[in-house]
Amino acid sequence: MNCGEAQSLIEAFIKDELSMRKTKEFIDHIESCGTCREELEVRFLVEMTAAELDNETDLDYDFANMLKNRIVEKKRRIGNYTLLAFLILLVSAVLLVLAFYYFIIL
Numbered sequence: 001m002n003c004g005e006a007q008s009l010i011e012a013f014i015k016d017e018l019s020m021r022k023t024k025e026f027i028d029h030i031e032s033c034g035t036c037r038e039e040l041e042v043r044f045l046v047e048m049t050a051a052e053l054d055n056e057t058d059l060d061y062d063f064a065n066m067l068k069n070r071i072v073e074k075k076r077r078i079g080n081y082t083l084l085a086f087l088i089l090l091v092s093a094v095l096l097v098l099a100f101y102y103f104i105i106l
């Protein structure tokens with residue numbers, strides 16, 4: 001992913017509208033590119049401030065931490081998803097092997 005693409009996805013990322021694959025590519029880019037990370041931080045701050053004004057709450061959020069937590073949470077979810085896909089693949093392989101043996105024995 002290049003900077004142009006990453007920056008065009010910032011809003012979708014903040015609004016949680018990216019697919020799992022795009023989220024992973026986005027986070028990979030953000031973690032290796034200071035320019036886009038700063039851009040994300042600024043846009044995230046603006047979005048959160050606006051959301052807070054809408055809610056008329058006066059909670060003192062730590063926005064930088066919120067963003068960090070969000071990225072950690074996304075990565076955890078992507079990790080779980082990858083593990084699940086791997087387990088499904090493993091079970092399928094085992095079933096295929098069992099089916100194959102069954103077929104041979106008959």
Ligand SMILES: [Zn+2]
Pocket residue numbers: 002003004006029033034035036037
């Ligand atoms: Zn970049």
